[in-house]
Amino acid sequence: MAPLQFQPISSQPTAAFWSALTALKLDKLKLDDSQVDITAWLEQGREIRDKEAKVEDETGLVGVDGVLGVGSAAFGEEGERPPPGSIPIKGIFKNFNTIEEFKSTEHKKALFDSVADKILASFDTDAPDLNPFLLVTFADLKKYVYHYWFAFPALVAKPGWEVEGEWVETNEEAMGEIYNLQDTLLIAGSSNGFLVRGVAGQRQVAPISEASSFFASVPKEERCIAFHDPSSLPSNPGWPLRNILYYLSAQHGIRRIKVICLRSGSASRQAVVYQQEGETEAKPQAVGWERNKAGKLGSRMVDLGSVLDPARLADQAVDLNLKLMRWRIMPSLELEKVAATKCLLLGAGTLGCYVARCLMGWGIRDITFVDSAKVSFSNPVRQPLFEFEDCLNGGKPKAQCAADSLKRIFPGVNAQAHSFMIPMPGHPVSSSAEKQVAEDVQHLEDLIRSHDVVFLLMDSRESRWLPSVIAASKGKIVINAALGFDTYLVMRHGGAPGSGDGKRLGCYYCNDVVAPMDSLTDRTLDQMCTVTRPGIAPIAAASAVELLVSLAQHPAGVDAPADTSTTAPSATSSSTSPLGLVPHQIRGQLASWKNVLVEAPAFDRCTGCSQAVVDEYRAKGFEMMLKAFNEGEYLEKLTGLDRLQKESEEMMAGEEWDDSDEDF
Numbered sequence: 001m002a003p004l005q006f007q008p009i010s011s012q013p014t015a016a017f018w019s020a021l022t023a024l025k026l027d028k029l030k031l032d033d034s035q036v037d038i039t040a041w042l043e044q045g046r047e048i049r050d051k052e053a054k055v056e057d058e059t060g061l062v063g064v065d066g067v068l069g070v071g072s073a074a075f076g077e078e079g080e081r082p083p084p085g086s087i088p089i090k091g092i093f094k095n096f097n098t099i100e101e102f103k104s105t106e107h108k109k110a111l112f113d114s115v116a117d118k119i120l121a122s123f124d125t126d127a128p129d130l131n132p133f134l135l136v137t138f139a140d141l142k143k144y145v146y147h148y149w150f151a152f153p154a155l156v157a158k159p160g161w162e163v164e165g166e167w168v169e170t171n172e173e174a175m176g177e178i179y180n181l182q183d184t185l186l187i188a189g190s191s192n193g194f195l196v197r198g199v200a201g202q203r204q205v206a207p208i209s210e211a212s213s214f215f216a217s218v219p220k221e222e223r224c225i226a227f228h229d230p231s232s233l234p235s236n237p238g239w240p241l242r243n244i245l246y247y248l249s250a251q252h253g254i255r256r257i258k259v260i261c262l263r264s265g266s267a268s269r270q271a272v273v274y275q276q277e278g279e280t281e282a283k284p285q286a287v288g289w290e291r292n293k294a295g296k297l298g299s300r301m302v303d304l305g306s307v308l309d310p311a312r313l314a315d316q317a318v319d320l321n322l323k324l325m326r327w328r329i330m331p332s333l334e335l336e337k338v339a340a341t342k343c344l345l346l347g348a349g350t351l352g353c354y355v356a357r358c359l360m361g362w363g364i365r366d367i368t369f370v371d372s373a374k375v376s377f378s379n380p381v382r383q384p385l386f387e388f389e390d391c392l393n394g395g396k397p398k399a400q401c402a403a404d405s406l407k408r409i410f411p412g413v414n415a416q417a418h419s420f421m422i423p424m425p426g427h428p429v430s431s432s433a434e435k436q437v438a439e440d441v442q443h444l445e446d447l448i449r450s451h452d453v454v455f456l457l458m459d460s461r462e463s464r465w466l467p468s469v470i471a472a473s474k475g476k477i478v479i480n481a482a483l484g485f486d487t488y489l490v491m492r493h494g495g496a497p498g499s500g501d502g503k504r505l506g507c508y509y510c511n512d513v514v515a516p517m518d519s520l521t522d523r524t525l526d527q528m529c530t531v532t533r534p535g536i537a538p539i540a541a542a543s544a545v546e547l548l549v550s551l552a553q554h555p556a557g558v559d560a561p562a563d564t565s566t567t568a569p570s571a572t573s574s575s576t577s578p579l580g581l582v583p584h585q586i587r588g589q590l591a592s593w594k595n596v597l598v599e600a601p602a603f604d605r606c607t608g609c610s611q612a613v614v615d616e617y618r619a620k621g622f623e624m625m626l627k628a629f630n631e632g633e634y635l636e637k638l639t640g641l642d643r644l645q646k647e648s649e650e651m652m653a654g655e656e657w658d659d660s661d662e663d664f
Contacts, residue, residue: 001162004273007231009042009068009133009239011150011290016072016080018139018146018304021095024075025139026320030327031097035111038093038135040070041082042192042240045232046264063232063267068133068150085264087192087228091133102138102147102299111136116153116286119243123251126209130243131192141320149299152288154242159276161245167235170260170268174200178226178260181205193227193244196260208244211252220256229261234269237261239288246284249275315412319363332578335363338552342366344447346422346467347457348398349373351481353385354541355455356406360413362549367406368416368447369399382534418447424462425607425628425635426517437629438622445470453548456480456508457541462516465608466625468507469617472496472609477551477558480508481544483532488540490547491585494602495558497611505562505584506600509608513644515628515635516607533590543586546579553577562599605644607635 029036043066068089072079075093082088092115096102115134122129134151178196181203195206197218206214208225215223225248231238237259248254255275261268292298319335326333341364345352348371356367374395380386385405390396403415420440423429429437444467448454454471456464456478464480471478471493478493494505509516554560554577562584563576576582585598604610616624616638627634636642 001164001274002235004161004163005236006154006239006242007065007233007236008288008290009150009152009230010065011070011135012067013070013148013302014072014080015304017070017074018144018302020072020075020077020079021137021139021146022141022144025095025141026323029095030323033095033097033101036075036093036095038070038074038091039076040068040074040089040091040133041086042066042068042089042228042230043083043086044228044262044264045230045238045267047232047267063234065232066230066238068152068230070135089131089133089192090129091135093135093137095137095139097138099138099140099147102136108136108149112151112153112286112289115151116155119153119155119286120284123247127207128209128247128251130208130247131240143303144305145301145303147299147301150290152239152290153286154239154288155246156285156287157242157246157249157275158281158284159278161273161275163235164272164274167269167271170270174203175260175262175268177201177203178205178262192240193225196224196226197222208247211248211254215252215254221258223254223256224258224260226260226262229263229268231261232263232267237269245273245275318360318410318412321361322363330578334553338549339363339365341453341548341552342368342451343453343455343548344368344370344451345455345457346370346463347455347459348385348402348417349379349457349459350383350537351457351483351541351544352455353383353402354538355457355481355545356402356415357384357409358542358545360406360410362545365412366414366451367403368418368451369402370418370420370422370444370447371397371399371402372419372421373398375401382537418443420444422458422463422466423625423629424460425465425515426462426632428630429626434626437626441466441622441625448476449474451476453477453479455544464508465516465628468493468509468608469613472507473614473617475499475558477548478507479544479548481540482508483536483540485531486533486536486590488536488543488588489585490540490543490588492547492551492558493609497602497609497614499559503561504559504602506602507606507609510600510603510606512607513641515632515641517632536590539588539590543588547583547586550577550579550582553579554582562597564597564599605639605641607639607641610639612639 045066046064047061048064136149138147193208195214198204229238258272260270289297292300322335343359348369375386375390375398376395377391380388385402390401397419399417399419403417406413406415423437448470454467454476475496480491482489493507560582563581583597587596
């Protein structure tokens with residue numbers, strides 16, 4: 001008798017599997033290196049015709065082994081479908097956090113032994129798990145390099161099995177009957193085999209676990225085991241048969257049986273195998289680590305960095321820092337909530353450019369610019385989304401140029417651009433321009449409605465009024481940033497009038513006792529331009545974005561109360577943001593290197609967010625806006641500021657002033 005030798009299994013993970021592993025590692029496992037259940041498929045061996053073979057000298061058929069394939073559905077998600085004729089195979093997966101752990105022989109041996117023990121332990125169950133596989137990996141997600149090693153633990157039988165006679169091709173009619181019986185009983189699973197008894201036309205099948213009872217009164221020559229065979233070799237069945245035979249011998253005392261290798265087409269083979277008498281070891285040796293391409297016992301490596309879609313690589317890589325933050329420092333950080341935020345940037349200048357870059361750093365993908373200017377030669381050195389070429393031939397439109405630049409930096413960003421003037425109070429509108437201004441107002445309303453956050457990043461004070469009113473009426477988050485020479489203001493507006501707990505925060509105009517007016521006419525060059533220290537803008541822009549992200553994490557959202565410098569920064573209750581304080585205003589001064597947190601309530605006569613202004617806008621729309629643009633005192637009369645000014649003047653007039661200097 002010839003010793004029975006088995007053809008090892010070859011693994012074949014797909015590119016989609018590595019993508020699924022990346023998502024699993026980043027979004028679920030993080031630093032958890034626990035074992036995970038995994039599903040693969042096992043193909044059948046088959047023969048194919050070699051078109052280059054000479055038919056007169058050769059059969060023209062070449063054997064092709066089936067592989068163990070692992071795809072995108074390995075971890076239970078929807079994904080690739082297994083090839084026809086394959087069966088599911090369950091396994092154990094473990095991803096190591098460091099390459100040193102992955103290379104450790106001790107770690108891998110312990111895992112391998114645990115799977116072998118699991119096989120032995122399953123012998124006493126009704127559904128023995130005879131052929132689970134093991135996959136260990138280390139994923140270098142910075143370079144998209146994956147180290148991996150498959151193992152197919154097989155119990156070593158002593159004495160070994162031998163073959164009686166020769167392996168012969170299985171009758172096609174018999175194969176058809178066996179397949180039909182298998183399909184009828186729906187027998188499949190990790191053991192990938194089933195029992196067969198009887199002769200042609202009278203065959204019956206049963207699960208392997210029923211061997212003792214199923215074969216109780218069956219002559220030995222009619223006892224068969226059929227299994228899904230990945231091998232294509234004429235005289236060497238596939239690796240899964242090892243554990244099936246070991247189980248039949250150790251658990252059911254079967255030492256002689258006919259083996260039917262279920263393969264694709266005419267490749268199926270059968271033979272009788274036999275095991276000499278001997279004592280079964282209580283703790284058998286197990287083998288089965290897959291050899292690498294060099295034929296040695298060693299791991300394999302796949303480098304997908306050069307073959308994956310660069311845009312897809314960038315999409316995964318840009319969020320790596322954020323997810324590492326959540327792993328290590330802030331598990332409660334809701335990155336998905338931040339990433340889903342749609343941001344409207346009014347102004348694509350120095351502040352707009354820096355704000356956009358910071359937003360992308362936080363994983364925000366929907367960024368829209370509004371600006372009517374063009375790129376000038378003074379811009380590129382201060383505004384990081386522009387280059388010298390953008391200034392030529394009169395300059396490119398700022399908004400579109402900024403959006404295009406974001407897409408070059410990261411193709412996955414949804415960057416949009418709109419170029420139009422934002423109408424302003426104190427800047428009268430002629431009758432001939434009314435139609436265009438009405439369209440611009442409607443355009444701005446539509447943009448604010450379709451975005452979650454409005455950043456006010458313009459040069460002039462009055463240009464912030466219209467978006468402030470619209471955003472207040474719709475309860476949108478507004479983040480305001482303004483620059484001085486060595487000072488800056490970053491603030492968030494409160495919600496819509498009537499929202500929150502009655503302690504609504506003020507807007508940009510709540511500290512004013514006059515309506516916004518024309519600040520651009522009759523101004524010198526230094527008054528028209530924002531003259532500021534170069535470092536102020538990036539500090540203010542970064543603070544504005546960080547304020548938004550902190551606010552987005554707060555359970556109260558736009559109505560979150562203001563934190564001040566007296567608020568404990570270590571507060572971790574559910575009423576705070578996990579990122580710390582969520583102030584109302586940040587007033588910074590670079591000369592003294594100080595930041596002051598200020599809280600200011602909403603002013604009931606504010607020209608930007610008061611109930612009177614918002615109600616009038618909701619009721620009359622553009623008609624109200626047109627009055628604000630054309631009539632200098634309209635907003636003061638609407639809000640009652642004119643009466644407040646008159647009362648103040650009357651009070652001052654009634655005071656008796658002492659001009660003596662005795663107290664000085």
